Amino acid sequence: MAMQDRAARTRRELIRCAAAAFEQHGFARTTLNDVCRRAGVSSGALHFHFDNKEALADAVEAEASAALHRAGEMARVRPSGALQALVDASHSLAAVLREDSVVRAGFRLSYDTTRTNGLPLSERWHSCVRTLLAAARDEGALAGGVPMRDAAVAVTGVTVGLAVLSHRDRRWAGQTSLTGFWRLMLPQLACPKAGVRPTPVHTASAAPSRAGGGAE
């Protein structure tokens, strides 16, 4: 294996192990020694890649940010309309939070009160939700009189809430939870005269996977 490949693999492994430590102990109580031990690398090897714990947390959050971006992008290219794209984006986000421990840790870090400079991932998700709702309105797919702000707050609130609730009990992050929310919410949002009726289930074939992923 070329040296570059080996360095890239070590870096990925350090991110994966830092994510696992943050998940288990929270940011404040995680030590670099713990991350080294989990990854089976020396302290020198860790410092070759990351200056400090904050830099490791930044890298974990960046993975979550990229996953959020992919969920939004995947949704944007759907031919079945913006409202279905929003349903699919929420399912994609929930799926990647269920399946990828690094992305999950990254989201958790973004609202860890012991970090002050975390990425505003929830705000980005809120912005993605607003964009897709505006696109749905422009397509004539939203029912008349739907308050855009209310809809964006409800969708963002419930997706963030289910993610937080799943920390204690994974069932909250299951596909049925989000499908249940959409089953109740879609009839309020969708214009009854629109051609294609959105469905509350995920119509995308697969959740977006991380480039070069493989964590958990």
Next chain:
Amino acid sequence: MAMQDRAARTRRELIRCAAAAFEQHGFARTTLNDVCRRAGVSSGALHFHFDNKEALADAVEAEASAALHRAGEMARVRPSGALQALVDASHSLAAVLREDSVVRAGFRLSYDTTRTNGLPLSERWHSCVRTLLAAARDEGALAGGVPMRDAAVAVTGVTVGLAVLSHRDRRWAGQTSLTGFWRLMLPQLACPKAGVRPTPVHTASAAPSRAGGGAE
């Protein structure tokens, strides 16, 4: 002032200061010295009331638990039906989270990953939501075919999500956010033939206050 009163006042002040420290630094990074300094009491005085940091966190969480209980109880005695009681209970909970820093810190502690023995406050809220929905169904106030599980998950998810989102930006916890959710959700839940139509706003006159409260 009698000695007992003074002791009770010191205890309340220690809880209030511990809550402020947990809010600012998280559980793991809060030190007992910091709490003593904020409360203006000696380490000996703190240890007279609390054995350790975990005991302080337990006391803060107990305040949040009591507030949750009061929100549920207040809702239970409403004459305007169980569905309106659920709307009101969610608004009461949001109001007390906005207005009482100890209750807010208690809820945050309950999903702080650096504590393992926190109270399952979200699960208790979910149970309260399910109870009120079942009562609404028994009153004939729920629309036919509303999946009870979906409704409970949506209501619990959105209330927890808005509380978490408000950590970074207080506007998420505002009354308009929750009213917006109910404006969209109530037409799906409420039986159109039921006598009294529930409204998405808080019909209770005031949020439940803490017994002997006054924090923030």
